[in-house]
Amino acid sequence: MKLTTLTAATLVAFSSYAAMAEPVITVTDARAFETPPTAMSGGGFMHIKNDGDTDDRLIGITADFPKVELHTTEFTDGIAKMMHADGVTVPAGGMVALEPGGYHVMFMGLRGDPLEVGETIPATLVFEQSGEIEVRFDVVARTMEHSH
Amino acid sequence: MKAVIIGSTTLVAAAALGFYTWSASQPPAPCGDTAVATSAIGGPFELLSETGALVTDRDVITKPTLVYFGYTFCPDVCPLDSARNAQAAYMLADEGYDIGTVFITVDPDRDTTEVVAEFTDNFHEDMVGLTGTAEQVDAASKAYRTYYRKQDGDDEYYLVDHSTQTYLMMPETGFATFFKREHTPEQIAQTAACFIDAQA
Numbered sequence: 001m002k003l004t005t006l007t008a009a010t011l012v013a014f015s016s017y018a019a020m021a022e023p024v025i026t027v028t029d030a031r032a033f034e035t036p037p038t039a040m041s042g043g044g045f046m047h048i049k050n051d052g053d054t055d056d057r058l059i060g061i062t063a064d065f066p067k068v069e070l071h072t073t074e075f076t077d078g079i080a081k082m083m084h085a086d087g088v089t090v091p092a093g094g095m096v097a098l099e100p101g102g103y104h105v106m107f108m109g110l111r112g113d114p115l116e117v118g119e120t121i122p123a124t125l126v127f128e129q130s131g132e133i134e135v136r137f138d139v140v141a142r143t144m145e146h147s148h
Numbered sequence: 149m150k151a152v153i154i155g156s157t158t159l160v161a162a163a164a165l166g167f168y169t170w171s172a173s174q175p176p177a178p179c180g181d182t183a184v185a186t187s188a189i190g191g192p193f194e195l196l197s198e199t200g201a202l203v204t205d206r207d208v209i210t211k212p213t214l215v216y217f218g219y220t221f222c223p224d225v226c227p228l229d230s231a232r233n234a235q236a237a238y239m240l241a242d243e244g245y246d247i248g249t250v251f252i253t254v255d256p257d258r259d260t261t262e263v264v265a266e267f268t269d270n271f272h273e274d275m276v277g278l279t280g281t282a283e284q285v286d287a288a289s290k291a292y293r294t295y296y297r298k299q300d301g302d303d304e305y306y307l308v309d310h311s312t313q314t315y316l317m318m319p320e321t322g323f324a325t326f327f328k329r330e331h332t333p334e335q336i337a338q339t340a341a342c343f344i345d346a347q348a
Contacts, residue, residue, distance in 0.1 A: 033227065036220075036266035040258065041305070043223030067305050073225055078328060079295055080225045081309040100228050101329075107223075108305045142231055142270070 023056035023092065025049070025130045032107065032121060032137045035114045042115045044105030044123070044137045045098045050090040058096075059087040060126035066109030068123070072102060087128070105137075115139045179325065179342035189315060189323040190215075193288035195252065195280040198265035208276060212324075212344050213248035214336070215315040217294045219255035219308050220267040226251075227271070229329060233314055234272035236336035243337070245344055249275040254296035254310050256285045316340055318347060 030046040050056055061068055072085045088103055090096045098104055107121065115121070121137040190205070197203045209215075214233045218226035233249050240247045251268050253259035256279050259267075264277030279285065289296055294311040301307070314336070316324040324343045327336050 033223075035223075036270045038260075038263045038266050039223075040221050041223045043227075067303075071224075075312070075329065078312050079309055080222075080312050080329075082222065082224070082307045100224055104224050142227065 021054050022052050023050045023054050023090070023127070023129045024052035025056055025090065025127060025133060026051065027125065027133060027135050030123075030135045030137045031140050032105075032115050033142050034117045034139055035110065037112070037114050039110055039114050040108065042107045042110060043100070044107060044121070045100065046105075046135065046137070047095060047097050048088070048090045049095045050092055053092045054129065055089055055091050056130055057087045057089045057128040058125055059128050061105055061123055062126070063107060063121055063123035065107045066111075067106075068108065069106045071104055071106045073104075090127075117141050179339050179346065189291075189293055189326070190317055191291040191322070193284070193291055195278040195284050195288055196261055198261055198268070198277050200261045203278070206319075208250060208278065209248070209317050209319050211246050211248050211319060212340060213250055213317050213319075214327075214340070215250045215252065215292065215317055216313075217252045217254050217289060217292065217296065217310060218312075219253050219296075219310065220259050220263055221255060221305075222308070222310075225312060225329075229312060229314065230268070230271045230275070232331075232333050233336070234275060235333035236340065237272055237274075239333055239337040240340060243341060245341055247340060247344070250278060251275060252278045252285070252288055254285060254289060254294070255298070255308050256280055256282055258304075316343060318343070321347070 026049045028047045028049065030044070032042050032044040035042045048058060058070065061070060070085045070088065071082050074081045074083060085103060088096055117139055119139040121139065123135050123137060125133045125135055127133060193205050195203060214237065216229060216233055218229065220226065230251055237247050237249050249272055251264065253264055259279050261279055264279050268275035268277035292315060294313070296308055296310040299307045299309060312329045314327040316326065318324050325339060
């Protein structure tokens with residue numbers, strides 16, 4: 001018990017010290033597009049802002065799907081190659097946008113349970129410095145300028 | 149900051165020079181800059197329609213048609229390009245042009261007729277989704293000179309590298325032009341309308 005208290009006290013002391021130089025992560029616009037009924041995967045997108053004065057790096061994401069990964073797409077001579085990304089650096093004072101055509105979260109193994117508009121997907125982002133941050137991806141319709 | 153500006157100006161200048169050199173060597177293209185002088189793209193194929201029926205290129209390309217190769221497991225690029233092609237088709241319809249849209253999978257193992265049917269309905273009620281045996285898909289891809297390669301990985305969540313061009317095909321004359329990912333729905337609609345007008 002005493003040990004726990006001590007550890008907690010040390011932690012508090014350490015965090016207030018660390019507050020001098022640390023990333024401050026805010027996640028906004030977390031969203032995923034709706035998928036057709038037989039879809040096997042869906043893509044998640046978001047904006048990650050760092051108001052702190054040190055870089056941070058998104059290194060993982062967990063959610064209730066058989067497989068969840070951070071991916072990016074590279075284009076070479078018109079050929080799209082989707083690749084697993086180890087992480088995304090969010091620079092101090094900067095913002096990284098996970099947008100269609102670039103970095104995205106792959107929710108894999110939907111198995112007949114498609115992403116439907118109005119649903120939210122709870123997920124945990126793991127950052128190198130900031131640790132775990134809970135987010136909810138809103139499932140939205142694919143925006144078409146043309147309404148048909 | 150200054151260095152960045154100089155850098156991008158140089159790049160723009162280089163790109164412009166490159167484009168000029170390239171344009172100067174091309175025959176005049178009445179319908180924009182995407183035309184390539186080749187008739188070797190396209191041709192006969194046999195694939196399975198959304199109902200599972202065996203169809204040929206003659207059954208599918210009965211009017212000017214935008215043809216795209218992709219796979220439905222891809223959650224990002226393929227839906228983005230398919231939605232763009234659908235939007236171009238809607239824009240053309242508003243201007244009185246009848247154009248078809250076709251999505252041919254390069255992942256026949258996972259993309260059954262039902263899967264491609266639902267995937268394409270997501271974008272345009274008339275978009276045709278085609279699949280087939282591995283051999284049929286390979287033959288169609290070769291006819292259109294597209295590239296695809298299943299990535300390594302033994303689980304069910306494998307990825308497929310693939311070309312992202314969209315082809316404008318005409319029922320009588322075949323290949324007209326192709327579009328890159330960077331082309332907007334507006335550009336595709338405009339260029340396609342020009343080719344359709346040129347044949348009228």
